Structure formats: C-alpha cells, structure tokens
Amino acid sequence: MSGNFFEALHQIATEKGITREMIEEIVQSAMLSAYKKQYGITKPVDITFDREKNTVKIISRKMVVRVPKNYAEEISLEEAQKIKPDAKFGDEIIVEENPxxxxxxxxxxxxxxxxxxxxxxxxxxxxxxxxKDKVNELINGYVQRKTKEALYIDLGKTEGIIPAREQSPLEHYKIGDRVKAIVLNVQKNSKGPSVVLSRANPKFVEKLFEMEIPEIYDGIVKIVNIVREPGLRTKVAVTSDRDDIDSVGACVGMKGVRIQSIVRELEGEKIDVIEYSPNKKVMASNALTPAKVKEIIETRDGGIIAVVDNDQYRLAIGKNGHNARLAAKLCGFNIDIKTEDQYREFLSSSESRALVEQLFATTSEGETPLEELPGLDARTITLLEAGGIFSVEDLVEKSVEDLMNIDGIGEKTAQKIINIIQEYVDFEDEDYEDEQEGKQEDKPE
Structure with a gap:
C-alpha cells in the first residue's frame, strides 16, 4: 500500500483523535475482509506494518504447484523461486504480498x-x-438549530441537545448564540453518541457558583443544598467550617457583583443565598427569605409553623406558592406559613392545644413518652397531650377527676387510664394505689 495512502489515513485519524495503533487495527481488519472477498476463504494470514516506510504486507503460506488453481493457497514454481530460489514442487513457502x-x-x-x-x-x-466523563460538567457550544421540542448545540466534535424540559422559560436563543450548559447524560445510539444538556437542573447553578466564586471552588464555602424552579427562583444553602468566613457574603460579593453575574447567566432568575443551619427553626426562617419571619413553632410531627406579619405573607408564599415550596424542599420538612391573625385563630382551636403546649411542656430528657405505655391508644394520647400531659411521669400525678377535666375524656376512659398505670408502671412510692383510692373516696356524691 502506498505511502500516500497511509499519510492521508493518518491525517484523517489525527483530525478525529484516533491513535496510530487503532488505525493499524482498522487497516488489518480491512485487509482481512478484502482477502476474504478476493479469494472467498478465511485462511489465516498475518498482516505486518512497516511504520518507517508506511507500508503494509499480507503474509501467508502457499504450496508450490505446477498450475495454481487457488491463489490463496498455491503458487507456481516460477513465482516461488523468485522468493526462494531452491523452492521445488510440494514445498510450502512464506509469501509476502502487497495488497x-x-x-x-x-x-x-x-x-x-x-x-x-x-x-x-x-x-x-x-x-x-x-x-461520558463530562457528565455534570459545564460545557460551551453554539445554537445550530432549534425546534419547539429542543435546542441543538454545536459542541465541535458532536451535537448536543437541550430538550424543552431542560430549558428555562426566561431564555430565548437565536441561531449562532453561544450557550453554556451542563452535560446531563450521554447515551450511545446508531447515529453516534447522544449528548443531553441542561440549563434547568440545579447542578447547573452549582457549577456556575463554582466558576464565579473562588471560595466555593476551593472548598472554603460549601453548598449544602440547591433547589430550583427554573425561571422563577433558586435557593442555595451554604456553610463554612471556618468562623472567619461569611458564607453568604462570599457568594454575594461586594455590592452583589458575584451573584449578579450568575443572575445574568440565568436571564434574571431570582437567587436566594442563605446560611445553612442544623437548627430547624433557624433554617426554616432563613429558607423563607426574602420574607421576614416573626415566630417559628416546631410541631410534633417534625414540621414547622412560620408566623409572619400580614404584609409579609404574600412574599413568604411567593408567586403560585413557589417560595414556600422551595423553602420546604430546601429544609427537607413541611413549613406551614400563617399570618398573626391566622395563627391566633389556629390557637383557639382544640386541635392546636398540643402544639401550643409543646412550646412550654415538651417531654424532658429522662421522661417516658406516653407512646411507651402499653394499652394507651393513639386517640387517648392525643387527648392527653391536648390537656398538657406529655409523659408517663406527668400522667401518674393525675387522678380520675383530673383526667375527666380534659376535653374528650369521660369517667370510663379516665378509670381505664388509671388501671393501665397501676398495671404497667412500677412505683417507688408504694402508697400510689392508696392515694388513688383516697381520691376516689373524696369524690363528691
């Protein structure tokens, strides 16, 4: 094979990033396929390369015969003696051929x-x-074409696609516009790799923060969580292990210069950078930014009630509820937002009494929760908590009359609770039963 052919082949390979070794494997495979096509057999042959001369040879073993009929396996005496002068009929010689x-x-x-x-x-x-090694990394390209379903991005070696679901509603592009996005995933298909890009994924915002804010890139400030509704708002919780670092200030920058460059990249989407806190109440208050929270109440089910001034309510909820949704997703628990009037109304309802009492009478360390007392059903526990009783230790101090004063508990239920206490609670004071009997005797006729 001519040197010019090899030169052209290597030039193409260099442009496409194919190694010399891979090119030689490709040529070897092509020579074997052509050999089969030429002779119609698959007899083993060797392919050798001379890199200095840029040539390739096919080496095979052939039998010396008078009149060759199968040129893949036979050679004439005249041709054989050109290769090996002492060749004779019946000999098997090694033959090198130029394809x-x-x-x-x-x-x-x-x-x-x-x-x-x-x-x-x-x-x-x-x-x-x-x-595939660039998944979740930023990449740049140019809009090549666009449809209602997707943007097609020229990435140089291949084409990327940004589906409509991975675009922000605020963004509009023209052919030739430069686009920055993250590689969401890469898949193989018959036409080549499919590179799916995204500008809507929260990871895109994280990478923008790493690019624009040195403290995040260096790991001094850490992003704990990012939640986003593309086109509306993004909330980013940040923290730092160093006491001398203002995490939020580092992200916002002097006069907001750092965060504004990210906002511009997101076409004006609002970004709230908040300080992460392991304290649920502090975290919930921070997460509801830009609204100002007046009071935070933690509920027994792990949620939060956030009380805000009337003029802050719409700001706390956000357009179509997006600020409240994002705050809850950022924190990882439910946040119930109420105005002062709504909260006062809530406090007046019987179902809220347990929640109110929790502010002042939560179970102390070392006390036994009511749930651990066998025989008490969930409804009875709820009624007891509404009456301000949160532990077994509180419960044993109550008489039948005390229990009957709680809304929803009658004489039979009260006596049943006392019987459960007597059966399952070990008392240091052996006079407990006598006291209960005394309280029963003192009951007015």
Missing part, C-alpha cells in the same frame, strides 16, 4: 469501505468516551 497489487477492484473497494466504516465507529466511541 495494492494483489487485490482486485472489488477487494480494494471492500477494504476502503471497511476502513471508512471502522473510522466512523472509532470516532463515535472516542466522542462517547470523552463526553
């Missing part, structure tokens, strides 16, 4: 097709391997 001279037109065409096909496959694999 360019040996192959006919059809075999040569087969070799060409195989080479082109293998190069395309190698290029696809190279692109796939390159981009």
């Amino acid at each position: 360019l001279e040996t192959f006919g037109r059809i075999a040569a065409q087969t070799a060409k097709q195989v080479i082109l096909q293998k190069i395309k496959e190698a290029e696809k694999n190279i692109v796939y391997d390159e981009y």
